[in-house]
Amino acid sequence: MASESSLAQPRVNESESQGIFMKPIAVVALGGNALLRRGDAPSFDNQLANVKIAAAAIAEIAKDYRIAIVHGNGPQVGLLALQNLAYTEVAPYPLDVLVAESEGMIGYMLAQEIQNVMPTSEVTTLLTRIEVDANDKSMLDPTKFIGAVYNEEEAKVLAEANNWIMKRDGEYLRRVVASPKPKNIVDMKAIDALLADEQIVICCGGGGIPVCKSDNGFMGVQGVIDKDLSATLLAKQLNAEKLLILTDADAVYLDWGTENQRALRHATPAELSQYDFPAGSMGPKVEAVIDFAAFGGKAYIGALEHGLDVLAERSGTCVSN
Template sequence: MKPIAVVALGGNALLRRGDAPSFQNQLANIKIAAVAIAEIAKEYRVAIVHGNGPQVGLISLQNLSYKDVAPYPLDVLGAESEGMIGYMLAQELQNVMPHSEVSTILTRIEVDSQDPSMLDPTKFVGPVYNEDEAGLLAEANNWIMKRDGDYVRRVVPSPKPMSILDRSSINTLLGSGHIVICCGGGGIPVCKSDHGYIGVEGVIDKDLSATLLAKQLKADKLLILTDADAVYLDWGTENQRALHRTTPEELSQYSFAAGSMGPKVEAVTDFALSGGKAYIGALEHGLDVLAERSGTCVSLMKAACHLKV
């Protein structure tokens, strides 16, 4: 049986920073992703986890337009975005691989309702704004805004994933040869209550969910594809430099932005510490990243990565 690769697609890889959040722009990037994943699927059983930051933020803006209806909570909006992006990915993958089985699972993930992020939001959602636009929206909607590179974006709570409730279905489909789209947007956050599971107001980071999924599936590789071609030190400065081969120990010496590269580095570090090999790279170079010809390779020993630079 083929080995397992968990492929995490960033919400910003599917909708680039600064792009209009249109269906056409998302579809163009999803077509690129489908081609890259189709190549990977020739050698691996593939589970795809996708981000939803730009998309769920857009849906929440649309949600606010209904003045006489109370806004839907973030867990429900996350489920909506998971279905939307999952449908688009499944359709384009099937177009590229017409003889393959592709399944999308709306995935519930247990979190702690008292997670510290509920008081200190860090997860970027929605489109990017300039300073003036961000200030007006923050005041009008009681949002928290933080800088994301050259832009400003809304941030929301991002509780850490504890358990994937639908992992049995994911395992069954992978075992049957399906390409599985799951844990979309990090999954739908739920927590235990006296009356069963209930939704949590937040958005789970998809990279952390992808790592949890990879560990539970005992995957061979974890691949995080985004709009950055590698992990960089001193990002955005004249001294920026890419890390092509690295280890969890080396990465622990540096700090990375909490709302963007930070969770990705945390995710690949966690998976590498479990004995797997993890990668971060650009969406359009997915197969090259997995083949260690591009991007950043993370493992317990640098020698285990064979990246050509």
């Protein structure tokens, strides 16, 4: 396995090295809150409506790029966790298994709707394991929001009943879990092969299934990896040209929630590094685009429904050197 220091090195595509032209790669990261808007009922129909919006935008981007899609799973894995607790005949399934379930669920919906829009294209959903450090500092300081939003009274009851940690997400409270940083994409060879075959690849879903090394190989880790950090690791390993983070926010804002709030439309990694953003929401997205832009790519943050405009720099936030 490659050392951690080598993971950020560009990978040379074999076809390109032989002089065969292939479209550049774009990594598109879809936020779990964009696919299931906060405050909306967590129904299949609500999610499907947003998946259709994503599929239409991806179809346009695919005209010029080979695409790897990473999606979030915060609302979805939280819902699975609640359903998991409702059945009391057996012990609840661990969080890494629920992440895998959400990968399959969301990946299926995305693959089907993308192929409905692009019937001649091949679309593959790949359950993806990502190596993390079992002793990551986030294990002691959870920051990753999952599940629904609650008012003060609801949050207190659920926290006491289930031994959950709750933190504020805007005007609401949500459950938070550990979010270890991604170190290595275990299934990278499969992603490479699918993209070389010019398939649209849905991978690293929900940030990927967190695993760590043990004496008996890999084992699951109780956490949810931030999908934006996984998307950046993927984009760097693929030597992608662009990283597009689509969420339920239309841009990166300074002084968010105040009368002085203002959108950042263009920034360099150094400029963006001057500001602090919440660890449980915009913070990882900003960290991701800074990392990828510093690596030499071009990164964007914007609203799911304006994906093409974000990529064309007519909307959202663009970060580059």
